[in-house]
Amino acid sequence: MQVSLFVPCYVDTLFPETAIAMTRLLERLGLEVAFPQAQTCCGQMHFNTGYQREALDLARRFVDVFAGSETIVVPSASCCGMVREFYPYLAHQHDDVALATAVEEVAVRTFELSEFLVQQLDIEDVGAYYPHRVTYHPTCHSLRGISVGDAPLKLLRAVRGLELVPLGDAESCCGFGGTFAVKNTDTSTAMLTDKVANVVATRAEVCVAVDNSCLMQIGGGLSRGRTSIRTVHLAQILASTAEAAFGTTHVSV
Amino acid sequence: MSRFELPVVPFPQAAKVALADSQLRRNLNKATSTIRAKRKAVTEELPYWEELREAGRRIKQETMRNLDRYLLQLEEQVTAAGGTVHWAQNADEANELVTKLVRDAGATRAMKVKSLTTDEICLNDALQAAGVEAIETDLAELIIQLAGETSSHILVPAIHKNRAEIRELFIRTLGEPDLTDDPSDLTDAARRYLRKTFMDTTVGISGANFAVAETGTICVVESEGNGRMCLTLPKTLITVMGIEKVVPRWQHMEVFLQLLPRSSTGERMNPYTSFWTGVHNGDGPREFHLVLLDNGRTKVLEDEVGRDALHCIRCSACLNVCPVYERTGGHAYGSVYPGPIGAVLTPQLRELAAYDSLPYASTLCGACYDACPVKIDIPRLLVHLRGKVVVGRQRKGLRFDGEALAMRLAARAFASPKRYELAQALARVGQLPFVHDGVIEALPAYLRSWTVSRNLEAVPKQSFRQWWRSKK
Numbered sequence: 001m002q003v004s005l006f007v008p009c010y011v012d013t014l015f016p017e018t019a020i021a022m023t024r025l026l027e028r029l030g031l032e033v034a035f036p037q038a039q040t041c042c043g044q045m046h047f048n049t050g051y052q053r054e055a056l057d058l059a060r061r062f063v064d065v066f067a068g069s070e071t072i073v074v075p076s077a078s079c080c081g082m083v084r085e086f087y088p089y090l091a092h093q094h095d096d097v098a099l100a101t102a103v104e105e106v107a108v109r110t111f112e113l114s115e116f117l118v119q120q121l122d123i124e125d126v127g128a129y130y131p132h133r134v135t136y137h138p139t140c141h142s143l144r145g146i147s148v149g150d151a152p153l154k155l156l157r158a159v160r161g162l163e164l165v166p167l168g169d170a171e172s173c174c175g176f177g178g179t180f181a182v183k184n185t186d187t188s189t190a191m192l193t194d195k196v197a198n199v200v201a202t203r204a205e206v207c208v209a210v211d212n213s214c215l216m217q218i219g220g221g222l223s224r225g226r227t228s229i230r231t232v233h234l235a236q237i238l239a240s241t242a243e244a245a246f247g248t249t250h251v252s253v
Numbered sequence: 254m255s256r257f258e259l260p261v262v263p264f265p266q267a268a269k270v271a272l273a274d275s276q277l278r279r280n281l282n283k284a285t286s287t288i289r290a291k292r293k294a295v296t297e298e299l300p301y302w303e304e305l306r307e308a309g310r311r312i313k314q315e316t317m318r319n320l321d322r323y324l325l326q327l328e329e330q331v332t333a334a335g336g337t338v339h340w341a342q343n344a345d346e347a348n349e350l351v352t353k354l355v356r357d358a359g360a361t362r363a364m365k366v367k368s369l370t371t372d373e374i375c376l377n378d379a380l381q382a383a384g385v386e387a388i389e390t391d392l393a394e395l396i397i398q399l400a401g402e403t404s405s406h407i408l409v410p411a412i413h414k415n416r417a418e419i420r421e422l423f424i425r426t427l428g429e430p431d432l433t434d435d436p437s438d439l440t441d442a443a444r445r446y447l448r449k450t451f452m453d454t455t456v457g458i459s460g461a462n463f464a465v466a467e468t469g470t471i472c473v474v475e476s477e478g479n480g481r482m483c484l485t486l487p488k489t490l491i492t493v494m495g496i497e498k499v500v501p502r503w504q505h506m507e508v509f510l511q512l513l514p515r516s517s518t519g520e521r522m523n524p525y526t527s528f529w530t531g532v533h534n535g536d537g538p539r540e541f542h543l544v545l546l547d548n549g550r551t552k553v554l555e556d557e558v559g560r561d562a563l564h565c566i567r568c569s570a571c572l573n574v575c576p577v578y579e580r581t582g583g584h585a586y587g588s589v590y591p592g593p594i595g596a597v598l599t600p601q602l603r604e605l606a607a608y609d610s611l612p613y614a615s616t617l618c619g620a621c622y623d624a625c626p627v628k629i630d631i632p633r634l635l636v637h638l639r640g641k642v643v644v645g646r647q648r649k650g651l652r653f654d655g656e657a658l659a660m661r662l663a664a665r666a667f668a669s670p671k672r673y674e675l676a677q678a679l680a681r682v683g684q685l686p687f688v689h690d691g692v693i694e695a696l697p698a699y700l701r702s703w704t705v706s707r708n709l710e711a712v713p714k715q716s717f718r719q720w721w722r723s724k725k
Binding site: 052 | 640677
């Protein structure tokens with residue numbers, strides 16, 4: 001089976017280790033992994049901020065780039081939801097029949113990583129080893145947007161060596177919200193403060209989620225608060241084995 | 254000046270004030286978490302809850318599609334039952350109508366059932382200006398009125414106040430010096446004050462939760478019974494109702510009377526549900542007037558996405574589950590309709606340009622959509638309105654503000670992988686003055702807002718796509 005990676009722009013630029021881990025993981029599971037290099041961004045930032053014309057161009061670009069892909073896997077529930085939930089809206093609002101048709105085909109082949117593994121491949125144990133105390137934050141777009149359910153938890157429970165500790169008030173938003181974080185900094189910070197307090201209370205070493213965007217917010221708060229808790233993407237934990245560990249150090253300049 | 258005419262403070266600024274009030278945040282957190290837990294329990298226990306929500310959504314959708322027909326049917330039925338129907342295009346028309354009706358009844362005082370619609374048109378201010386005293390009889394509305402404040406929650410208008418604050422208010426305004434902050438003591442004080450009002454006021458004013466087109470029956474749901482006093486004791490009853498509150502058939506009440514109490518107060522059944530159809534000799538008011546209010550609603554109907562906001566049955570579940578509302582409270586939204594539903598309703602009922610910060614007052618976390626008893630997809634409406642905000646700004650020629658410029662530059666970069674990689678390279682170089690030990694703690698300009706409260710990991714040396722190419 002061949003899978004094409006869609007690596008969101010901010011993952012490509014700021015969190016390449018997530019996509020590297022996802023590549024290693026999918027290859028380890030025997031899949032043939034492709035990365036269409038013409039891809040850039042799904043347009044979610046533009047769309048969510050109100051810039052629909054710009055988002056429309058990026059949606060057209062996305063369906064072109066992935067037209068030939070059998071299955072598209074995304075390490076982000078948020079960007080996956082953009083394609084599945086909001087591309088049809090964009091096509092409809094801007095009377096783009098060609099885009100609407102293309103989206104209909106692409107959207108059903110686009111999956112967030114954890115739902116792809118659990119629901120499409122029917123795999124829960126990916127053979128990972130990650131000897132750390134971990135807490136899981138269900139991101140809003142994975143929980144309520146594309147509804148991945150407990151797929152990430154099923155995957156985490158099967159990881160050897162991993163101690164999973166529940167997060168208090170887990171389903172409450174971290175306060176990121178894309179440009180919300182800068183447009184409404186004070187409210188965003190108030191939400192982050194509560195999320196960080198709940199993460200700290202778990203006494204976990206690592207906070208994991210399926211979206212690097214929310215992890216950037218939570219990680220930014222944990223780091224500002226001088227805590228030693230790290231944030232890692234689910235792909236990094238699932239890619240880790242006894243021989244090769246992911247998500248243990250930061251990649252920095 | 255009425256509250257809708259007050260200069261609109263942008264949400265981020267208004268929220269900053271609210272966030273700094275630690276007492277307010279404690280009050281809100283306590284109240285919303287209690288209601289959240291109650292609502293969760295009584296909605297999850299119902300095996301057919303999702304079917305009910307879907308039924309509610311469909312009834313509302315069908316009603317909006319044929320609103321003209323149902324309103325005429327309602328008028329016909331109310332009239333046949335001995336009531337009088339009036340039509341008001343806007344707040345001024347409605348206020349004039351009600352003022353005239355009160356005067357015609359020979360009254361200088363009216364008692365009110367809790368009503369958001371009359372708050373929306375600032376009826377109390379209009380009545381006061383015409384020399385008519387309007388007395389709120391809902392306990393929380395009374396508290397707000399005595400304090401000279403505005404509501405901060407659809408269902409619990411005084412949610413921002415705790416009982417110590419209410420005790421202090423009653424001592425000051427009701428002449429009750431020996432009051433404790435025990436809730437039953439406070440309620441008794443309000444009861445003593447209101448009983449006098451109920452007995453010697455001849456005009457009652459209410460809103461409406463629902464109005465059944467096929468029977469001409471109006472419905473008000475409330476928890477205290479004070480509403481029922483206002484609906485049954487006076488000689489004249491005036492109901493001001495937004496035109497979107499009509500439901501086609503009596504049978505539809507079965508759906509809404511299950512959805513509403515479970516979603517709003519977290520109760521299985523509503524304590525006081527009043528229905529009335531026109532007037533009846535020897536029972537209840539002699540005169541009944543129904544004022545059907547547009548006030549921007551038909552304008553909202555024109556937008557095939559935005560119109561879903563009119564489906565709202567004012568349960569306030571979206572406020573109680575909203576992480577933004579929980580922290581800022583309702584006043585930050587600058588409207589009688591706060592929270593997620595207010596963020597999509599107010600800008601549409603009023604002018605989008607004047608309330609253009611409201612559609613952005615959300616992280617799009619989706620908790621409101623999950624909680625909505627009639628499945629209004631509020632996140633979708635929010636991004637829809639954001640799109641209209643940007644188009645509106647561009648039409649006004651505001652194409653070159655910092656954000657618009659940044660968005661256009663980003664779009665240009667994303668249009669070509671080459672330019673995109675160049676932008677990545679620029680970010681790696683541009684960040685260098687700000688990176689210390691791999692971490693960025695302070696950034697300038699637009700991104701300063703990020704580093705106010707969060708660090709940022711430095712942009713790594715190699716992007717994923719560079720790694721991919723080196724690997725192959």
